[in-house]
Amino acid sequence: MSVLEVKGHDRPATISPDLVVEGGRTGRPASTVEVPGDKSVSHRALLAALLPGAPRRLTIRNANLGGAVRALFPALGALGLDTLVEGDVLTVRRAAPVPQPVRPHHGIPHWPDSSPSWPDGIPYLETAGSSAAARLLIGVLAGTGRAAVVDGDDVLRHRPMDWIVAPLNELGSDIRYLGDPGRLPVLVSGRVHRSRRVELAVGSAQARSAVLLGAVAAGVPVELRHPVRSRDHTERMLAAFGARLTEGPGAVGYDGGACSVPPVIDVPGDPSLAAYPVAAHLLRGGGGELRIPDVCLNPTRTGFFDVLRRAGAAVDYQDLRTTAGGEPVGTVVARAGLDGVRAVTADDPGTLHALIDEVPLIAVVAARLPGTSRIGCAGELRFKETDRLETTARMAAAFGARVAVEPDGLTVHGSGAGGTDGLSAGTVPGFEDHRVAMAAATLATALLGRTTITGGACHTTSFPGFTAVLRAVGAAIHEVTL
Structure with missing residues (x-):
């Protein structure tokens, strides 16, 4: 068995099944999807x-x-x-x-x-x-x-x-x-x-x-x-x-x-998991509205949506209320497409911590935006399941993206205006890291051709229904049975 060595983490390369995404072969997307509890x-x-x-x-x-x-x-x-x-x-x-x-x-x-x-x-x-x-x-x-x-x-x-x-x-x-x-x-x-x-x-x-x-x-x-x-x-x-x-x-x-x-304790929907169908919907383009109800909208967790909103993405919050546990909850509403969306910046501590789990995902979205995006104050990501700065950059590079690893973050040189210039489907490492693998699969939905994410089914760590939700928003994705 081969081993992937990533900054102090030696991980077997074939623990989890692979994920296969047939990009561009989308079905009719649902207008509403749900995500698991936080x-x-x-x-x-x-x-x-x-x-x-x-x-x-x-x-x-x-x-x-x-x-x-x-x-x-x-x-x-x-x-x-x-x-x-x-x-x-x-x-x-x-x-x-x-x-x-x-x-x-x-x-x-x-x-x-x-x-x-x-x-x-x-x-x-x-x-x-x-x-x-x-x-x-x-x-x-x-x-x-x-x-x-x-x-x-x-x-x-x-x-x-x-x-x-x-x-x-x-x-x-x-x-x-x-x-x-x-x-x-x-x-x-x-x-x-x-x-x-x-x-x-x-x-x-x-x-x-x-x-x-x-x-x-x-x-x-x-x-x-x-x-x-x-x-x-x-x-x-x-x-x-x-x-x-x-x-x-x-x-x-x-x-x-x-x-x-x-x-009795009620758990709201997980905003970190809602980020994946929202990103897939934005990357897909063509307009159309996606709604994800009952999502936790705690401001210390909505950094992914907020950064994209500030960059011009059509993401909104509706049906706002507060749970008995003190958590703000509502419906995340997104309109497909990245036209007019600018490069993103998340380089202050508060913003970074509000999207710390979504750094691999914001990086691959940024790879399809014009200009240069910057993610900083992220040194803690070197101590996740992998050195998530290194593995994110290597995963994105397998698609052809230009991502530079900095001591405390990432610099992403975008391909421009939602286009796919320089990005292509292929075989991409998932590093047995659920956040990296799900980000790879999400980007793959927008690229023509077949992408195989090795070990990508490690998504069950946090999102056991990940493939079903992506299929609901129009993706063709399946696990390879070992």
């Missing part, structure tokens, strides 16, 4: 079942059930919670009796021989490749005082954990690395108990959320200073639960008071 909100709703005061039975409606969210199921089971999936409804309930934890090193895949063991009776919680699952889980465990080992797959073990471990330890937890410093696996023990002002090193929402969840789970007042405002689903959800939070420029505070998790 992955970030689904993660937080699942972990709410571990908070003090959570109901014995928690129902999560319209949950995202991709691989990243399902990565939490085994960990919850080891902590005594059953998960039941019925359609897009996820039920979490306390099991009786609590399952016995595994013993150290028994049945644990890929455990490093040189890593130290830990005391008997401490559960081992494996979170596959999901950084959100691992980081937020560590925060909740530190807040509740529940001792456990948290681990992930070989790729997740390359991703930094010191962003959350250092501030949680500053608040009194005791989190120790069992392998390489700053990386999984970690042993979480000792409860958050110190009230502090904590300076976060990065603007990552996962870092802020993990530490805030730890403080709220422990009932310990805290003030978090952060360098940039990124997605705020944790703050909105905790406030809806009754936690008293204060927010100001570069800071969020919690007063230590109790909160109560309701028995």
